[in-house]
Amino acid sequence: MSRQDNEKDNTISKLQKDWKQLDELGTPPIPTLETLNEQLYAAKVERKRAFHKELSIFIITALVILTALTAAVLQAPTIFIVTQVSALIVAPIIFYVLTKRNQEGRILS
Secondary structure, eight states: OHHHHHHHHHHHHHHHHHHHHHHHHHSOOOOOHHHHHHHHHHHHHHHHHHHHHHHHHHHHHHHHHHHHHHHHHHHOHHHHHHHHHHHHHHHHHHHHHHHHHHHTTOOOO
16 A cells, blocks of 8 residues: 555656646736836837838839830820720720629639
């Protein structure tokens, strides 16, 4: 009986040790106020950097489009006018065909 009691005590102590380890894994460490402030500041800096990057890409894209439009109008106004008129005629036809297909049960792609 002594041997069985010793094994039971050994098993119980191992289980308690494992449960303590599980409890330590389950509770995340609570960050300090300084750590939270540093993380908040880093997030603000990253968001500001991303905003500036997106804004610069937007401005550059807008300038490229405006430059191409100005060049098209000044260099070849007839081609520009033909393109605009054909787009005004073709766009409603494409829209009508796509909505008609959607009504028939086809998936728009």
